Amino acid sequence: MLYLKYNMLKIISMIMFFFGILFLFLSMVFKFMSMNLILEWSIIKIMAMDIKIILMIDFYSLFFSFIVMYISSSIILFSEYYMEGIKMMNRFIILMLLFVMSMIMLIYSSNMIFLLLGWDGLGLVSFLLVIFYQNKSSLSGGMLTILSNRLGDGFLILGLCMMYDVMSYNYIYMTYFDNKYMYFMFLILLACMTKSAQFPFSAWLPAAMAAPTPVSSLVHSSTLVTAGVYLLIRYSDCLKFMNFNTILLYMCLVTMVMAGLSAMYENDLKKIVALSTLSQLSLMMLAVSLGMYDMAYFHLITHATFKSLMFLCVGVLMHGYSGYQDMRFMSLKLNKSNFLSILMIYTFMTLGGMFFLSGFYSKDLIIEFIFMHNYSIFIMIMLYIGSMLTIMYSVRVIYMIYTNSLCFNSLSMSLSSNLLLLPLLMLFFLSLISGNLMSWLLFDSPTHIILNFFSKIFILLLIIVSLIIMYPLMKLFLAIHIKNSIFSSFLGSMWFVNNFSSEHIIYLSLSYSMHINKFIDKGWSENMGGLGMYTKLTNLSKFSNNYYYYNMSMYLMMFVFWIMIILFIV
Secondary structure, three states: OHHHHHHHHHHHHHHHHHHHHHHHHHHHHHOOOOEEEEEEEEEEOOOEEEEEEEEEOOHHHHHHHHHHHHHHHHHHHHOOOHOOOOOOOOHHHHHHHHHHHHHHHHHHOOOHHHHHHHHHHHHHHHHHHOOOOOOHHHHHHHHHHHHHHHHHHHHHHHHHHHHHHHOOOHHHHHHHHHHHHHHHHHHHHHHHHHHHOOOOOHHHHHHHHHHHHHHHHHOOOOOOOOOOHHHHHHHHHHHHHHHOHHHHHHHHHHHHHHHHHHHHHHHHHHHHHHHHHHHHHHHHHHHHHOOOHHHHHHHHHHHHHHHHHHHHHHHHHHOOOOOOHHHHHHHOOOOOOOHHHHHHHHHHHHHHHHOHHHHHHHHHHHHHHHHOOOOOHHHHHHHHHHHHHHHHHHHHHHHHHOOOOOOOOOOOOOOOHOOOOHHHHHHHHHHHHHHHHHHHHHHOOOOOOOOHHHHOOOOOOHHHHHHHHHHHHHHHHHHHHHHOOOHHHHHOOOOOHHHHHHHHHHHHHHHHHHHHHHHHHHHHHHHHHHHHHHHHHHHHOOOEEEEEEEEHHHHHHHHHHHHHHHHHHH
């Protein structure tokens, strides 16, 4: 039976890879022929409103579909190695397929109703994947994930209700909206910030690390967390028209610095990778807030390629240590696991933006464009600090793993198995070519960046200064951690964002909803509503005339109550 399940994983991986190559070929056709295709199917007509399913097919959606399908095929093939011996393998396969289907629905949707199906599907299936191991930590992370995502779903549903006012659910025609519809775009912005875990909705993303590593690789590279960025790129004209860029800009800068400082303090290897995802998402959102939509899409693609490979390398390392995640007790020697060591160093160097790697092409382009324009000194300093912290915690991880003296037995692992070697090679190849490939595909002509010598050398100084001050800063953080527990709790809880999203806040919100249900749904609405009127009329027919005046007063109170509600609504 297990043999059939693993064969099924190989077949699914091959089918996904085939569809990924098909999407790549179609994206090239649409790009070089400058084609955009919109398909409409009318579902139902309600009065003057025609509810349709609209698919928007262009280069952006097709190429993103290629990235999702290619990465998913590699991760599902890797799952055959990582999830070996798991009894609930059928559930895992079905949930992974549902997750990919929800993301594909979101990519092609150009209609709010169809978009909501993919958006809600991502939140629900991610909850089921986070609680897959069914222990206390996974349940805690799953509850935080589903409640945070449901908050974003609520914002999206409120925006859907507001679109009824314009008798259309199609957001491709929203460029001509008046200023009175700015509340709709604000709700969409909040929904995207929640899904992409921007401040103050950042606590759920590290908590989702309770999921299996193949799930984390898919969720944190190209699917769930990038859904908010992709939707804002689709809403780019409307976002610029409604002038909400400033709010998004400062939230992204705060998220970038917060994630970098927390990653410098963290020792859980998987959480460090999750915090690096949070930092890179804030860089994409920063590019969106400054109007650089092509560059945000560029970094979205390159980040998806090397971050999925990074999670698989971390998963192999954790698997070798029987699921242990504390990197202070891990050791990876270059002479014992050569290929895995090269991949680990490569992914963290790409994350830091090392020259001519895939992350360099997109990150350097965003930073140089920001330097070319006259933005405030506060934005420059925050961006510089966030970029320095990314390089510093990347070097810190490499330094601690490869120079660890606390671990008595280093990992010795053979990568001869095709189940392990093939997915890593597939993602390594995609990560190598993605930066150069996307720079030619997205920008038909060379991008002209005019900087003086100091501004041009500033990015090189960023890497050099980060490498110089990384070791003293590590010692400083360790000394403060030993002496000051307040500072440790501040960084360990991501500037107390985790406390605002902890079980105490969840308990308060659920208890408040319980009281609302008790006093309104089961209290006033039953006594003053239809059931109450039926009960009073029944009592009036049963009892004597002595209760006539009492019942008449109750009817009068109910009449006044409903008149007040009707007047309030009107």
